Amino acid sequence: MGPLYPLGHISEPTNLLIGFFIGMLFGWGLEASGFTNTRKLAGVFYGYDMTVLKVFFTAALTAAAGLFIMHHYGIIDLTQIFYPHTYWLPTLTGGLLMALGFLIGGFCPGTGFCAASTGKIDGIVFVVGVFIGIYFYAFTYEPIFEKFRNSTFMGQVNIADWLGIREGLFIFIMIIIAIGSYIFADWVQKKVNKNKSKEELEDLGL
Amino acid sequence: MKKISIIILSIMFLLGLWAAFLPNVKPHLEKVKNKDLAILINYHQRYLTVDDVAKALMQKDRFLLLVDVRNPEQYKSYTLPGAINMPVDSILNPSNLQILSGSNVYNIVFFSNGTSLADKAWLIATATGIKNLHVLKGGLNAWFNQLLQPKRPPDWAKQAEFKKYEFRKAAARFFTGATTAEQSSSKAPVKVQVPVKKKQVGGGCE
Numbered sequence: 296m297g298p299l300y301p302l303g304h305i306s307e308p309t310n311l312l313i314g315f316f317i318g319m320l321f322g323w324g325l326e327a328s329g330f331t332n333t334r335k336l337a338g339v340f341y342g343y344d345m346t347v348l349k350v351f352f353t354a355a356l357t358a359a360a361g362l363f364i365m366h367h368y369g370i371i372d373l374t375q376i377f378y379p380h381t382y383w384l385p386t387l388t389g390g391l392l393m394a395l396g397f398l399i400g401g402f403c404p405g406t407g408f409c410a411a412s413t414g415k416i417d418g419i420v421f422v423v424g425v426f427i428g429i430y431f432y433a434f435t436y437e438p439i440f441e442k443f444r445n446s447t448f449m450g451q452v453n454i455a456d457w458l459g460i461r462e463g464l465f466i467f468i469m470i471i472i473a474i475g476s477y478i479f480a481d482w483v484q485k486k487v488n489k490n491k492s493k494e495e496l497e498d499l500g501l
Numbered sequence: 502m503k504k505i506s507i508i509i510l511s512i513m514f515l516l517g518l519w520a521a522f523l524p525n526v527k528p529h530l531e532k533v534k535n536k537d538l539a540i541l542i543n544y545h546q547r548y549l550t551v552d553d554v555a556k557a558l559m560q561k562d563r564f565l566l567l568v569d570v571r572n573p574e575q576y577k578s579y580t581l582p583g584a585i586n587m588p589v590d591s592i593l594n595p596s597n598l599q600i601l602s603g604s605n606v607y608n609i610v611f612f613s614n615g616t617s618l619a620d621k622a623w624l625i626a627t628a629t630g631i632k633n634l635h636v637l638k639g640g641l642n643a644w645f646n647q648l649l650q651p652k653r654p655p656d657w658a659k660q661a662e663f664k665k666y667e668f669r670k671a672a673a674r675f676f677t678g679a680t681t682a683e684q685s686s687s688k689a690p691v692k693v694q695v696p697v698k699k700k701q702v703g704g705g706c707e
Contacts, residue, residue: 349506353509353513356513356517357512357513357516359520360513360516360517360519360520361516363520363523363526364516364519364520364523366526367523367524373526374526374602375605377606378603380600380603445583448585450596450597450599450600451599451600451602451603453599455525456595456599461521461524461525462525462526463520463521463522463523463524463525464521466517466520466521467517467518467520467521469517470513470514470516470517471514471517473513474510474513474514477502477506477510478502481502
């Protein structure tokens with residue numbers, strides 16, 4: 296049955312329209328759960344608020360297990376889904392830079408745009424920074440980044456294949472790790488927040 | 502831990518357990534029937550000319566993936582810019598098949614010294630069910646003889662031939678950084694004598 300657009304079940308405008316509504320829901324969800332508060336995102340790094348870690352880990356793994364199960368019952372065809380090639384060193388560098396950006400700016404790109412639209416000045420500044428970064432990369436891509444970006448090519452890597460285990464088993468192992476990390480995160484959060492007064496905790500949005 | 506977290510984690514755990522017992526997602530590589538293969542072999546759409554490939558390379562086409570099917574030694578000594586090596590006897594390796602199955606997104610072009618080895622690679626890969634693969638007609642020989650050392654068409658040739666020649670000259674400069682012999686022959690600048698018009702005697706009714 297799915298994916299709807301690559302298999303030609305829906306037209307491009309319909310595809311964009313669906314994306315638009317999902318985007319609205321996503322933005323609403325981010326704002327409603329308080330993710331446009333920079334302290335919430337930065338909390339992961341300081342250990343006082345692990346919500347972001349839990350939410351995105353849960354989302355990724357539920358999606359992975361759900362898609363995998365749906366593929367098995369013919370609801371969605373995973374082989375039709377875009378699957379990028381892996382360049383491990385540039386990806387690792389990008390991940391580190393992104394984490395640094397999270398820590399300094401307190402936003403991820405998604406929450407940055409959400410925060411900007413709610414009128415938070417730090418959010419607006421962050422979005423301006425995002426665009427400056429995009430243009431800087433685009434205009435310096437050829438002289439500076441091209442060679443590095445194309446280095447350490449690994450082809451299309453499926454991590455389960457790479458580890459030599461079955462895909463379903465890999466998802467299951469990741470879920471066990473996630474549950475373990477939630478318990479650990481809760482423990483860290485409790486320990487960090489133990490000596491904080493009630494006012495301090497309220498200030499952090501807890 | 503809150504009650505809702507426990508419910509969500511339990512659902513995730515059950516999904517993971519379910520996924521753990523399902524088989525792998527396999528790329529769609531159904532075998533092509535012999536009759537279909539016979540039709541595909543005679544389908545010359547698979548051939549790309551050196552001009553097509555040169556144009557894509559010069560335009561930095563992100564979706565072009567050049568695959569050198571010669572052995573690694575030959576690949577190391579010379580290959581086309583950005584090409585990956587996939588010796589013809591290793592095409593059926595799972596990792597290589599996975600790269601090639603990206604042909605619905607990437608324009609994958611096989612090439613060798615001539616056409617026939619690349620054609621064999623094309624046949625092996627196409628027989629596994631991968632569609633949309635291409636072959637560089639004439640291979641590296643054509644690349645050198647036609648593209649990098651273009652011959653000036655005779656004066657009575659069609660304009661399209663001259664356009665092609667101009668493109669190939671530009672491409673040769675682009676790929677080798679050298680100028681063609683015709684242009685490097687430096688001539689001493691000829692001084693053009695501008696005839697000085699003598700002032701005519703003004704007529705009566707001017």
